[in-house]
Amino acid sequence: MSLTSAWSITAAARPPRAAYVDYPLGHTAGKPFDREDQRAIVLGALRTLAAPHSGEIVDLGRTWSDDDAWKDRVLRPGGASGGGVATGDERSERRREPMWQNEDDRVAAEARHEAGPCGECVGAE
Amino acid sequence: MRQPPVDYLARTRSLYDHLGYAPYRWHRSDDAVALVQPVVPLAECTVALVSSGGVYRRGQLAFHHADDVSFRVVPTDTLTADLRATHFAYDLTDARRDPNVVFPIDTLRDLAADGVIGGLGPRSYTFMGGIYSTRRVREALVPPLVAQILADHVDLALLVPV
Numbered sequence: 001m002s003l004t005s006a007w008s009i010t011a012a013a014r015p016p017r018a019a020y021v022d023y024p025l026g027h028t029a030g031k032p033f034d035r036e037d038q039r040a041i042v043l044g045a046l047r048t049l050a051a052p053h054s055g056e057i058v059d060l061g062r063t064w065s066d067d068d069a070w071k072d073r074v075l076r077p078g079g080a081s082g083g084g085v086a087t088g089d090e091r092s093e094r095r096r097e098p099m100w101q102n103e104d105d106r107v108a109a110e111a112r113h114e115a116g117p118c119g120e121c122v123g124a125e
Numbered sequence: 126m127r128q129p130p131v132d133y134l135a136r137t138r139s140l141y142d143h144l145g146y147a148p149y150r151w152h153r154s155d156d157a158v159a160l161v162q163p164v165v166p167l168a169e170c171t172v173a174l175v176s177s178g179g180v181y182r183r184g185q186l187a188f189h190h191a192d193d194v195s196f197r198v199v200p201t202d203t204l205t206a207d208l209r210a211t212h213f214a215y216d217l218t219d220a221r222r223d224p225n226v227v228f229p230i231d232t233l234r235d236l237a238a239d240g241v242i243g244g245l246g247p248r249s250y251t252f253m254g255g256i257y258s259t260r261r262v263r264e265a266l267v268p269p270l271v272a273q274i275l276a277d278h279v280d281l282a283l284l285v286p287v
Contacts, residue, residue, distance in 0.1 A: 032223035075136035098187035101209035123195030
């Protein structure tokens with residue numbers, strides 16, 4: 001089963017069970033630190049276990065804010081603005097080196113991999 | 126004012142036209158996948174969490190942003206504070222503040238503690254979506270990923286795409 005916040009992409013891929021949230025990309029499983037919202041969404045996805053037909057997308061009825069103005073800017077030319085809601089073109093440069101969240105992560109990963117593969121980075125070591 | 130769901134297929138097509146790129150070829154399934162009916166109720170199901178949000182654990186290698194078809198095995202008892210996120214195509218601000226927005230590990234741990242699900246599998250799985258070659262996803266990413274999930278003997282997999 002799949003959660004989704006991109007109805008059109010999921011409708012094309014046709015997973016057997018799917019549940020939709022009308023949120024900006026990057027929030028498929030809920031709003032940050034909103035445990036109630038996150039629980040309702042994941043539970044909604046899990047309940048598609050009882051779906052009678054393959055390929056249906058269940059709309060969980062979750063909305064991001066009082067209006068949908070954020071949708072006007074999604075994937076429009078003009079660049080990213082940040083701040084938690086995807087606006088414009090969010091893509092970064094496609095570089096073939098690890099893109100660490102923190103410099104400290106690089107140090108921790110190098111230390112861990114010094115003796116060889118960790119077995120958890122499948123296809124990357 | 127309410128609007129219908131964002132049509133990412135149409136917007137991507139239009140953005141790529143504007144940038145002079147070749148059209149993106151989305152995956153389309155021609156056939157519906159047959160439903161596999163659960164053999165146990167949800168409250169007894171062991172769940173595998175699979176996310177394409179680019180999450181990795183501190184100590185693991187970060188994903189690169191050029192069609193990375195590797196995946197990370199994230200032990201289910203990982204501390205949330207040790208989770209990181211990197212991805213080339215979405216705003217990471219919230220995923221880095223609260224990884225549960227794309228990798229609902231605490232949400233599932235709570236549901237397991239409350240008896241709503243039977244439990245989580247021993248490992249969760251993450252990769253970075255936005256891979257431009259669907260062929261590479263099918264041939265390089267999916268087979269080893271599915272083999273590992275099946276080896277965990279879970280009852281269902283929850284995919285959280287971004």
